[in-house]
Amino acid sequence: MGVNLRRARLAGAAAFATAGLLLSACAPTPAAAPPPTPRVTHSAEPTPSSTPTPVPVVQTAPLRGTVVEDAAALGPALSAKIDNHPDARPQWGLEHTDIVFEELVEGGITRYVAVWHSDVPDEIGPVRSIRPMDPDIIAPFGGIAAYSGGQERFVAMMQDTDVHNAIHGGADDRFMYRATSHTAPHNVVVEARELRAEYATIAPPPVQFLFAPRGHAPIFGAAAGGIDVRFSTVSARSWRWDAGSAAYLRSQDGRADLDAAGAQLRATNVVVLQVAIDWSYGIVPRTVMVDSGDAWVSTGGSVIRGRWSKQSQTSPIALTNAAGGEIRLAPGNTWVELVPTSGSISVTG
Incomplete structure (x- = not known):
């Protein structure tokens, strides 16, 4: 740890004594011998690095209740309207989601509102158009909502929330592209990490569900x-x-x-x-x-x-x-x- 260094220098004083009687105006008095310089001793402990190794900060992921490093608990949630048509499968990124909502849409089929926060992959999709229930699903998370458009009245409902709307064909279109592995309209992909990094200052989502203490499964049921x-x-x-x-x-x-x-x-x-x-x-x-x-x-x-x-x-x-x-x-x-x-x-x- 710290090394205590003591340095002392005692200047020898050239003292001139005068007696009651002046013997000689030029006769000097011999100078006193200076004391020995103290020995510097060093601790056996090593000198610390000027840049200490940072200790990872761990937090609880708000949407999963799991322990994560600090970076995974920060930043905005990214919600997206994900296609579930047979031609859209397999989707990109569903295995990384924190929460997925499955909802009924036209024709008796379903679509997803998928939410990523603690584990955001490079790409997600395919994204599709917004529906009238989606603002009520997404609003509690805040953050970003990615989708491919929709009826004007439904888009207006989504834009009326405090969520940032990233719409295919809009200002954030540079973070989206059409994949060749799927056919249109089931192929709009979002570059999720880049989109999220663009809006990294948006607050992280609040806790949605309550979780059992870590390491303990719920005991009822x-x-x-x-x-x-x-x-x-x-x-x-x-x-x-x-x-x-x-x-x-x-x-x-x-x-x-x-x-x-x-x-x-x-x-x-x-x-x-x-x-x-x-x-x-x-x-x-x-x-x-x-x-x-x-x-x-x-x-x-x-x-x-x-x-x-x-x-x-x-x-x-x-x-x-x-x-x-x-x-x-x-x-x-x-x-x-x-x-x-x-x-x-x-x-x-």
Whole structure:
């Protein structure tokens, strides 16, 4: 550590003595001998570096509840409207999401609102157009929303939030391109890291769901092998608990749902919300998000029956059990299935 150096120099004084009687005006008095210079001693400890090695700062990822280094807990959330048409699969980046919402759109098929924050890949997509329920889903996260346009009234609704809108064909088009591996309109890709870096000063998202303490799975609920949901006659989804990987594996219409690398998509938590549908926009269904209803929360190989509620556009979704207590998720990624009341939900043994 620090080395204490003591340096002392004592100047020898040339003293001239005068006696009561002057013996000689030129007779000098001999100078006193100077004291010895002190020896400098050094500690056995090494001298510290002028630039100490920084200690990584760890925080909790607000959308996952997992421990991450500081950089992964900062910066804005990036939400995107992701295509789920068969021609859009496999999508780019879904395996890196913090939260994914699956919603009903025209023709009985589904699309996603996917949210990245703690693990943002180079590219995400394909992005598609905005829908009337998306502002209510995305607004609580703040940050950035990437999509390919949409009906003017729906775009205006999204732009009326405090979220930065990155629209294909707009000012942020330099961060988007069409991939050749998919056919249009299922091929608009977002350069996610570059887009997010452009708006790095936007605040990170607030916590959305409550999580169990790290290293502890939620302890309530009944053991269950998974959950099946149906959005319409043409959109059936299944999740199965895999104890080996401590995750739920996803299937669509009886087939494993794969990411771009060929691995089956998975989630630590699967939250199913039974929702009302507003048909006031003609053939475009609007999932009613500022509302409440029944909920099924699958986590850790168990399912918890409860209720969900959302008080306003900007408020997060609250999950409560039968006793009115808060339901906590296991730390990790979450998929939220917004299943219409006209659909079906079935817990498997």
